[in-house]
Amino acid sequence: MSLLLIPLLPLLGFLVNATLGRKLTKTASGTIAVAAIGASFGVAVMVVWSLLHQAPIGGVRAIDQVVFSWIQSGPLSIPLEFRVDPLSSVMILVITGIGSLIHLYSTDYMHDETDGEYARYFSYLNLFAAFMLVLVLGASFPIMFVGWEGVGLCSYLLVGFWFTKQSAADAGKKAFVVNRVGDWGFILGMAAIFATFHTLDFQQVAFRASQLPIETSVGIVTGITLLLFLGATGKSAQIPLYVWLPDAMEGPTPVSALIHAATMVTAGVYMIGRNAVLFSHAPLTLNVVAVIGCLTALMAGTIGLVQNDIKRVLAYSTVSQLGYMFLAMGVGAFAGGIFHLYTHAFFKALLFLGSGAVIHALHGEQDMRRMGGLRKELPITFWTFLVGTLAIAGVPLFSGFFSKDEILGRTFASGHTVLWAIGVATAFLTATYMFRLLYLTFFGERRAAAADAHGAPAHGDDHGRGAALSEAGTAESKGHLHDAPMAMAVALVVLAVGAVFAGYVGVPETLGGGNRLEHYLAPSFVAPTIAADANGGIAVAPPVPEAPTAAEGESAGTEWMLMGVSVLAAFGGIGLASLIWFRNPRIADTMAARFGVLYRTLLGKYYVDEIYDAIIVQPIKRVSTFFLWRGVDAGLIDGTVNSVGFAVRGSSAVLRRLQTGSVRAYAMSLFVGVIVIVGYFLWR
Amino acid sequence: MIFGISRELIVHLVIIVVVFFALQITAAVLVYMERKVAGLIQERYGPYLVGPKGLMQPLADILKLIMKEELRPKGADVILFYAAPVLSATAAFAAFAVIPFGADTTFFGFLDHPIHLAAADVNVGLLVIFAISSMGVYGVVLAGWASNSKYSLLGGLRSSAQMISYELAYGLSFAAVIMLAGSLSLRGIVDQQSGYWFGFIPHWYLFLQPIGFLIFLTAGVAETNRAPFDFPEAEQELVAGYHTEYSSMSFALFFLAEYVNMATVSAVATDLFLGGWHGPFPLPDGFEWIWFLVKVFAILFFYIWMRWTLPRYRYDQLMEFGWKWLLPAAVVNLLVTAGVVIYMGW
């Protein structure tokens, strides 16, 4: 089965929809898009199947495919090569699988768009899938980078999908620009890697890195990894570059689900996992990663606690979950991180789609203060949403529990007690704000009118009709609301099932699970004992120590204890949430009043945006305005260009005299030339 | 040797003279024929007073023409005005020069080597004919322009345009035959047509090139400005077209030229398609040219017949026909012939 097909199919879908989308009906373009991604899911499944039945060569299980030699210059040789190994196999399954569901979901969700817009939306969506697959399938940094930039572009396009809305356009721009900062890091990292290892192929890099000693102090590897991590923070919305993700919620909800929850934002995590060997050779970086991840998790959690826009809450929870993943990466629990990535993909997609269903039902209402009591009116949405919430809150037997617990356990095991504590706290917060969300949205009474009194802004999700329709929504909101339509419902249910059972591939030993996922993934995080080197030959590496698998050194007892703690945290959070927002919502306001400063700080997201604006954006603006634009561009460049122009004009004013326009004059001059030449040959 | 002049030379000169006069006589005969046939077609007698059955009529016509006063319109370009008829007549005669009209003969042993029966034997004969007939245009154009009269000018323009348009189809119908014969020499082509299929169907290209033949005839008619393509002298529209202003001998020359041209076209048709002097049954040595004569006159009769039975086209129709039907047809015919020649290996 050809790996090339996997990204190619969505690309084809994109081409079709992009070229003749305007001619197609919604049904047609929708079908094409879904078919494309679905087919590539099928291919992916087959590929993974054959991978599972492949005998490991020197501990490595991988399927390679070189499509063609892309760049060939001097020592630098980059084939367009795809590779599936356990790690990327998980990724492609997630991307194509959940991707298909979200595509399906979108066919209903976007149905109010005009045909052209509809096709445009799906073409973007397919393009995104294609690039994301390139990203995870790429066997070398440049290929990955192609995908990396590609998804960035698609994210830009999709966030700004309703570009006629100022806020959407801005959000798109913001996402793009912030990502550029990360990409800058990524590129530098790549350059450094090539300089150090003279190759860009992942396996090669891993192999050659494994030859180096583990860096105790700051060294080249540390530098490289830090740069790469900068890239990761950009893509995966970590401190300091997380600010774009919440704004990205301006995009259509399915987009948030696919790009800003399930797939793209996890690219950073994947990238670190992909370079596990490299990172594990730079303990310092690992610590940085862990700390950053942890802080992000906490910070986002706290912010999420007070947000009123349903999608923003989810966005922040995404940020904080990503923080978890980075924490895992930081403490060397790569498998754990990927595990969480994988489960998170399910329940977060589910939650987003659920919120999407709600918004859809309320005609673009996103403010939770105008919701409530939807339990009875949107049963499917409610139940699936509930499942998602339980999963993310880490309630036992739901997928989120296993992965989160895995991370926390490994954190503790690795001795970062403080980080572990923060992690637990975050788990508590997570449970809290998620249930707050649940209660505000689905329980109690409809508060639309009340909220109107507050005059809370309605984030129109539906392009153009935003505010107006949200009014309409509130107007008829007292009446019956329609639950998620067929396609959406299907997607929700399937994801809900996933959210429950996805975790069971990685049940830890202590629960008699025998952490299969981890064992499956392990080879991807260690240097290949045999690495095919650049010119296809075979270089034998010294066997590296087996990757640290589950819970060495810590007894089952401690693990039970840890589990207990995190479970407690989860239920504590739920309890608190129900106490405040379920029993008597009054408390919320009183508390908000009491801790006014804190509340406002959280509501203002710690004013990070403002700070950035003050210390980075404004200075840059000023420099570019007064120096680059007025000075360099207008003065220097234009000056040069214009002077050239004047010079030409001046000279032509003289030369014009030759241009008599008289045919005969021209012929004569020509003829003189002939005579001269003949004469020369005569008298020579 | 007679008076130190070789017999070949004598015979050559004789042939040339004979051809020259034969053509003029033909013209005369044609005049008579034309009027007679016209008469018969129109249920009247035609000329019958002058001589037995009006046989002397052509002579009378010529005399009349000679007697007439030579008029020249004011403001006409003197040189060209007189050059024109001469030019067209010359062209007409010159074209016939290269046409072979009989098998090689020794004139019953008068010569020791058989010689070709043709005023001039050129082995790119067809090209010569083509070239000269293309020169024939000038006489007409010149006449039209030089006589400084709008009728003449229009007639001249029309006829030249017409000739040029039909020259293409004309030439292409040649080409098909050239391919079959694999020779540019008329004699060679005629020799290719000797013999019979199944012993009785003569080996003429007419049977291999029926379409080519039709195209050739049609184009020929147009080339010679004959009805139904006689626009240069469409009386109702242009009085007498390019020779409106001509009278007396210069007019006679045009007249002559027209008939000689007809003869030429018929002769060429005979050589190309009707097997020249090869008849359905062979004639005694030295008399094959009779077949040639018969065929030529048959075609000439056909010409006259057409003239008196068919109405004149409209000019645009003529052009349309020439460019949109005749030319494509000729091209297709050529292509098919080429294909056959290549794949059948003829």
Add this chain to the structure above:
Amino acid sequence: MPEPTLNSYLLLSAVLFSIGTAGVFLRRNLITILLSVEVMLNAVNLTFIAVDRYRGTVDGQIIVFFVITVAAAEAAVGLAILIALFRHKESLNPDAFTSLKW
């Protein structure tokens, strides 16, 4: 009468060519100028044929055909332009068309 040698042909064509050029420069009538150009072309053709004959090849003739073809094209287009110009300025004097555009 001396037998014509290759040079006599070449000289002849040289003379023709010069006549052509002279025509191009002297005449003040576009038609005549075009005719002069034809003269020049034919001078060249003559050299080709002569040299061909001298070297016993046929390539020269073929080139002559191409020259003739091109001449035909040139004449067609040239005359068309000429007609357009005449429509515009009621004149055929090349010196009347010095404005490069209108």
Add this chain to the structure above:
Amino acid sequence: MDAITFWILAAILVVSSVLVVGQRNPMYSVFLLIVSFAALAGLYIQLDASFAAMIQIIVYVGAIMVLFLFVVMLLNVPTDDAGGEPRRMFGAGPRRIGAVLSAVFAIELALALVRVVSTPLPSSDRGAPVATVYDIGVKLFRDYAFAFEATSVLILVAMVGAIVLARKEAR
């Protein structure tokens, strides 16, 4: 025999060409040019290129010159430099220069030719030119096939161009 014909034809050729140029009446120029072409064709035959000669007549005399004739008749500007007042700068002066130039050129060519020893043409057996036609055909469609096709395209383009240019703007 050959010599005489050559000199006669040459004389006709030169004289008629000179007249073509020296003629004030384009109509005459056209006809004189035709005459010169005929003489040229004669020379071609002299040079055993009867096929070329015929083509010369058919194409030049039969087609191109007719085109000229048409234009002359159409525009009907018999006398030279009708209209278009000669401007000072392009008046008689440069035209004299032009004449001088072409004279110089002729002299140069003559000198160049006199330099080389006059080589007599190889004696030709007046062999069947038909064979030559065959050779020409083979060469034309084998070695020069591409050029041939190119020319056909050229012709097409020229045709379209001519039509477009000469067409009256329909307004």
